Amino acid sequence: MTTRKIQQKIFYPTSLVLAVIMSDACLAAEVLTKKRSPTKKTEAVLKNSDIVELKAVTVAGKAAQEPGDPYDKSYSSTNSTAATKTDTPLIETPVSVQVVPRVVMDDQKSVTVKDALENISGVRPQPTLGNDVGFLIRGFRQPKFFRNGLVANGTNANFPSFFDTANIERLEVLKGPASILFGRIEPGGLINLTTKKPRDIAYYSLEQQFGSYDFYRTQWDATGPVTKNGKVLYRFNGSNLNSNSFRDFIFKDRVMADASLTWRATDATDFTVEVEGIDQDYQADYGIPVVGTRPAAIPVSRSFGDPNDPVDHASKVNLNTELTHRFNESWIFHNRFLMQRTNSAETFINPAPAFGKALNEITGEMQRNIFFQSQDTESYATNLDLTGKFQFGLTRHEILVGYDYLRSFTKYHTQGFYDKANSPALDINIYNPGPSYGIDPALFTSTLLNTEPLDTGSNFSVFKDQWHGVYFQDHIVLWDKWHVLGGGRYDWTETGTAYRESFAVADNALSHSSPSIIRKNEGFSPRVGLLYQPLNWLSVYGNWTTSFGASNGISSTGATFAPQIGEQFEAGFKTEWFDKRLFATIAYYHLTKENLLTPDLSTPDLNDSVAIGKQRSQGLELDVSGQLTEEVSMIGNYAYTDAQIITDTRKLNGHLNGYEGNRLPNVPKHSGSLWLKYDIKRYVPLRGVSFGVGAYAVGQREGDNENSFQLPGYVRLDAFTAYHWKVGGMKWTAQLNVRNLLDKTYYESTDPNLNLSPRLSVYPGSPLFVMGSIRLEY
Incomplete structure (x- = not known):
């Protein structure tokens, strides 16, 4: 509840005051608000009335918050554009969609997207080389991110990707196949980053963060009108990060700046242009190896890189536009465009062979060599959407028709050796690595003049992807209780x-290609959902949907693979409690994926792939977020995930079904989290104090497809406290966050066979981490 005082004096005619007292309030209100023309009788009354002065009035009630309001501290979210590309409330949407609002990221001090996504059920990190790429959603890896509804890291999304949360307004996760509206995408789900937009009310903030391991981060945000009439709005935000790591020799320095302008050309048309730039220096990190069936019993801080390893670098530029035109209250046209350029260059001392037995688990001796990789990606994405609302007979309709297009071009170059050890010169003992540190810088130079002795000329790679699709969707409402969501999409894809x-x-080979180089696929992806809302606060729903993915690899013989296909059945219910302040979703799903590709480790070429048949994930998920009371907020989740390889068409050691029945790697059967925050408002002496605690639990996981080792389960505790106060028109916040309060040792994930074998690349979680911050807003 927010209480505001109206200080100005209000003057009304005496006769109108009497009219209110005599139950003629409606007539008086309509006259005062000019919603009704005064009659001759009323005009006479107004003309001859005396004037009385009313005292100041205190009005108590909930203050309405606009979307993206930086002062909105609510954990609840009732809408999402990721699910339907419309403004349909979540409780009326027959799919599972979860949202992490900005206030949660601020309370938890989420510097990475990975930190924020811990609040959503069934989402687990699976990066490569420690980068911000790769998540498991409902058991299936999803390397792609979407930014304001468009692909944010190209089609070859396994290359290094990096984000900063300073310009993110909220995160949305659509569970299950999303091909109907977004094209080629993995069936587990979709992650959409919604960036901050210009506002018509001036707002400024500056925050300084500092923490363990020489962590320093500054973030800023400024927005408001450029012109007095509010036709042009701006926003400028960003961050500057300098941080070491609990891991030896690992660090990250990053600068991000994001500028946007909105032009309200007319009352019906607005156009936004946004430019984001990120520049990052860092060291790639491949974690620690496995000994036996568990991560090696060594300090999680121990790195097997080198202090003389050249610094890695990555940069990214995003240019996106959004045009909205409202023909009337019912029909709206949207156009979005995103251009992205990314490049990265990484040199690291990796275990060699990277996908073989580089480690002698008995002696602890690990063979290594020097490897370099670089990539340059240019991608363009756009879509056209038309949404409309109308009534036909007893039914209400909200329709969407659209078209989208994506083109991505990547150059990838390698030098050095990932499969041939420089032994004994670069050997290192994982139990006593000190004597091997300090590689001669000249060795990096000389090694990178050579390349892995594979097929002649295989170290310059070009990837081209182009796909476009048309889609339609109709949300039908019957008798205000039944909601039918139906639609489909047809895709045309080219991958080379x-x-x-x-x-x-x-x-040139791609430009004059044979069918074995350029693979063309097309397919139809339907989605059907049904939702029944017997009460305003309760919905029961179900859906069936499919996904379509173009073949994205080649075999050792140059043969192509059939497109990847996903299919899901889902059912559940949604509830809203406490005047829509608390939202909950419970979902059961059964999801399958066919023709999954994985690196073919039976050949010397890292780029060869092999299909491993069919995988299945099924389980139960619970997500809750919002306000329990005026002072207590929460966001929590639980997931039971049963993810297995159910068909393996390969031959291993002459026998079929080598992995059949194995659990999918890095997917816990049980996982969940609960974050509670208490804002003291009623006890005046402590008003302005906030504090919270969070628990994150993850069960045991298999480390690879072979199920040859396991990552132990863990429970991590986090906490924070903050104090808010005002000085003049400025709001100050001092905050202290503690991550891994009990300093537990735990392991987050393994590499998904992209740069190293999972047995050589287990990524440990951070030990106790303390962050302090001071923030100014006005």
Whole structure:
């Protein structure tokens, strides 16, 4: 509840005051608000009335918050554009959609997207080389991110990707296949980042953070009108990060700046342009190896890189636009466009062979060599959407028709050796690594003049992807209780990869390609959902949907693979409590995926793939977020995930079904979290104090497809406290956050066979981490 005083004096005619007293309030209100023209009788009354002065009035009630209001401290979210590309409330949407609002990220001090996504059921990190890429959703890896509804990291999304949360307004996760509206995507779900938009009310903030392991981060935000009439609005936000790590030799320095302008050309048309730039220096990290069936019993701080390893670098530029035109209250046209350029260059001392037995688990001796990889990606994405609302007979309709297009072009180059050890020169003992540290810088230079002795000219690669699709959707409402969501999409895709002795030769091979280089696929993806809302606060729903993915690899013989297909059945219910302040979803799903590709480790070429048949994930998920009381907020989740390989078409050691029945790697059967925050408002002496605690639990996970080792389960405790106060028109916040309060040792994930074997790359979680911050808003 928010209480505001109206200080100005209000003057009303005496006769109108009497009219209110005599139950003629409606007539008086309509006259005063000019919603009704005064009659001759009323005009006479107004003309001859005396004037009385009313005292100041105190009005108590809930203050309405606009979307994206920086002062909105509510954990609840009732809408999401990711699910339907419309403004349909979540409780009327027959799919599972979860949202992490900005206030949660601020309370938890989520510096990475990974930290924020811990609040959503069934989502687990699975990065490569410690980068911000790769998540498991409902058991299936999803390397892609979407930014304001468009692909944010190209089609070859396994290359290094990096984000900063300073310009993120909220995170949305759509569970299950999302191909109907977003095209080629993995069936587990979709992660959409919604960035901050310009506002018509001036707002400024500056925050300084500091913490363990020489962590320093500054973030800022400024927005408001450019012109007096509010036709042009701006926003400028960003961050500057300098941080070491609990891991030896690992660090990250990053600068992000985001600027946007909104032009309200007319009352019906507005246009927004946004430019984001990120520049990052860092060291790639491949974690620690496995000994036996568990991560090696060594300090989680121990790294097997080198202090003389050259610094890695990555940069990214996003340019996106959004045009909205409202023909009337019912029909709206949207156009979005996103151009992205990313590049990265990484040199690291990796175990060699990277996908073999580089470690002698008895002696602890690990063979290594020096490897370099770089990538440059340019991608363009756009869509056109038309939404409309109308009534037909006894039914209400909200329809969507659209078209989207994506083109992505990537150059990938390698030097050095990932499969051939430089032994004994670069050997290191994982139990006593000190004597091997300090590699001669000249060795990096000389090694990178050579390449892995594979097929001639395979170290220059070009990837080209192009796909476009048309889609439609109709949300039908019957008798205000039944909601039918139906639609479909047709895709046309082209995917090409060439490995040659130079980029020019590889690009020429794609331009004059054979069918084995350029793979073309097309397919239809339907979605049907049904929701029944017997009460305003309760919905019961179910859906059936499919996903379509173009073949995205080639075999050792150059043969193509059939497209990846996903299918899901889902049922559940949604509830809203406490005047829509608390929202909950319970969902059961059964999800399958066919023709999954994985690196073919039986050949020397890292780029060869093999299909491993069919996988299945099924389980139960619970998500709750919002306000329990005026002072207590919460966000929590639980997931039971049963994810297995149910068909394996490969031959291992001459026998079929080598992995059949194995659990999918890095997927716990049980996981969940609960974060509670208490804002003291009623006890005046402590008003302005906030504090909270969070628990994050993850069960045991298999480390690889072979199920040859396991990552132990863990429970992590976090906590925070903050104090808010005002000085003049400025709001100050001092905050202290503690992550891993009990300093537990735990392991988050393994590499998904992209840069190293999972047995050589287990990523440990951070020990006790303390962060302090001071924030100014006005």
